[in-house]
Amino acid sequence: MSNLTEPRTLKGFQDFLPERMMPREEVLDIARRVYRSYGFPPIDTPALEYSEILLANVDEGAEIKKQLYRFRDAGDRDVALRFDLTVPLARFTAQHLNELRMPFKRYQMGTVWRGESPQAGRYREFMQCDFDIIGTTSNAADIEIALVICDLLEALRGRFGFEGFEVRVNNRLVLNGLLGELGLADKTVPVLRALDKLPKIGREKVREEMTKEAGLSPEQGGRAIELVEKSTGGNIEILDRLERQFAHNESALRGVGNLRELCHVAEQAGVPEGRIRVDLSICRGLDYYTGTVYETFLTDLPGIGSICSGGRYDNLTGRYTRQALPGVGASLGLDRLLAAMEELNKLPQESTPAPVLMTQFVPERLGDYQRVARELRAVGISVEVFPDAKRIGQQLQYAERRGFRVALIAGPDEFTRGEWKVKNLAARAEEVIPEAEVVDVVRRRLNAV
């Protein structure tokens, strides 16, 4: 007893108490439902992999190498915790190629680990919610990813009540065309990586980075920034302008055509106007994107950054097999979304998933309390039975603090008369009803709140 260990979590790691875990589970549940509605099935892969596998695609000096949780296991294998779900997907696809039929769709929701310097809102353990379509170059897949994002955000909006959102799309082929016009075709990677930081670090810093990393003159850098910022006007307007601009650039024209089809199909499929916007400044920093790219912003809180991003890539599995597999996908930023909901005051404060508390008055009647509770559960109403026959006042205080909405009470008098007291905690109203009506009345009270 004298030798206590101080209870604490590691720096950059966190516990989730019920108040915060419940909305997390709700978001995961909504994402799962939307992904499935488009025919994406789930997969899972181990948290721990050979370091060699995780690092197969990583450059020598890359930041992620320093952030890896890497160690030798008891069998002296060089292993590490996964830092994203894309690398494991690539390994998984290459390994199970013969069992998977193409096109292969999947979603995966899982924890990933990065030893980043902890700072506001940055954790060393966080969740990713990826969905991808692999094995097809068809623009229909790119379009579907945009539709999934729209439906996902619409479903989240329905739950949390935020104002609106905008899915911004662009195409790397168009960006490459723009840079080609500036004579920068061979420098697209560092230039796009710099351009991606535009909303975060501003023009001056981006121009500096372009000079430093890609050898651009300040003037070239300025023109590159100007080009991507010039995406004003409606989608059709922008695309028409690009089409004229790239009359002789086949590759860029294909990018424009794909974006045009995306906007057109989304409209026909019933996506409300304004949800999808062509934005030439969206370029995603990651080198491996080759076609459509997506970012998603909340209209109430655009500054928090994109909460659902992704794009098309040419060769997912190249490090593990000679069979090149193209794909397109995106990922919901669960933690960022929840941070946004918290900032917008959209998170509920309950700490119970049950709306009803069954109080315990007469311990010998526990069978009756659980019987009525189970009748409510059978129609889908969650009920907690208080485990101790404490004073009713104490039990009601517990109920209010936890966020229960209705409390049920039956003491000796009620049992004699076959009645139950239904206490509406929000309205502070109370009614006494025959036992046969409990399910109906509770249901009505819950629907009314």
Add this chain to the structure above:
Amino acid sequence: MSNLTEPRTLKGFQDFLPERMMPREEVLDIARRVYRSYGFPPIDTPALEYSEILLANVDEGAEIKKQLYRFRDAGDRDVALRFDLTVPLARFTAQHLNELRMPFKRYQMGTVWRGESPQAGRYREFMQCDFDIIGTTSNAADIEIALVICDLLEALRGRFGFEGFEVRVNNRLVLNGLLGELGLADKTVPVLRALDKLPKIGREKVREEMTKEAGLSPEQGGRAIELVEKSTGGNIEILDRLERQFAHNESALRGVGNLRELCHVAEQAGVPEGRIRVDLSICRGLDYYTGTVYETFLTDLPGIGSICSGGRYDNLTGRYTRQALPGVGASLGLDRLLAAMEELNKLPQESTPAPVLMTQFVPERLGDYQRVARELRAVGISVEVFPDAKRIGQQLQYAERRGFRVALIAGPDEFTRGEWKVKNLAARAEEVIPEAEVVDVVRRRLNAV
């Protein structure tokens, strides 16, 4: 390209392809729903903790010390991956004592890691699904745990269609009483640990272990085994017999009384007869149980072992805080349950969560395909849109292999006439209907299958 990395997982780790991941998610979903219906909210804790925290309660020579994935992180902290969810719950409860109100219920579903020697059905990474009620010694909590197990297994039975199940309960106080009668009161821990192995290793081996680990004579060992095996007859019969036997043993009588109340309340609450059985041979190997203990067996496949087990403990948080917190809980063995369902041939073989495949015939009509697909999704029917306009025969073959039940087809003729072809893949039947009827007809075909 010449430098390929062989795609592979670590020994003892596994990928989950859609066919296996979908039933996993279903089980998790059912468990979540049942736990919530009793008012258990979710919590989460980090996968990685200080080794000191995880090992606070572990004896020097314990097996788990050797199985731990333990290493030094980049900040030179001695850290390890969690090996269960009970130790993190203890740390969590001690750490957040001021924020949590007692009684505190929670469920947690998460991955844990143990470097065991991989063998049939044993993995180094697996999931646990725990639920506990902390901060009360009331038998009402013990009873509720049994009710949750019953409802959980009933819900799983409804989904997977296995025959039946039995929740076997016992109480450590009764076991201690039985051993006390044999003069073995000071040896309960090693004796119970040996007795727990009875169904697995048989009487002879258990007797040997008792001699070796607890110094029992073969005769004493035999009598201990006999006592726990003597639980024949109905619950009331067994409990009446124990009550007579322990007329002067207050502690054992309390155990008998608690079991009696459990059976009585379960019956009153509507749990079907035969679901809960008092079984004196259930003793759970773990030292920390002090009251009720639970194990759950499938009547079709009892040999696979308990698929939902737990018990009451006196002091969860003792290593981290001076405030002793009692609790009671249990854990669903997800992987064992799924192994059982596989053995019983109860797992579906689909690899798609969507019952409907929208084929693609005329690429220019993608907007129409996605529009009708979204109409179906809006009423809760999941639809995959095939991304390429391949030959319809190929698309239908894909549909059959993946396990789709209905395919929708519209070519130029159908579009001209405003019609759709609905192909019932199981029945190999086809019908042509006006577009306005698609949602209704598909719904009917799916319900009929």
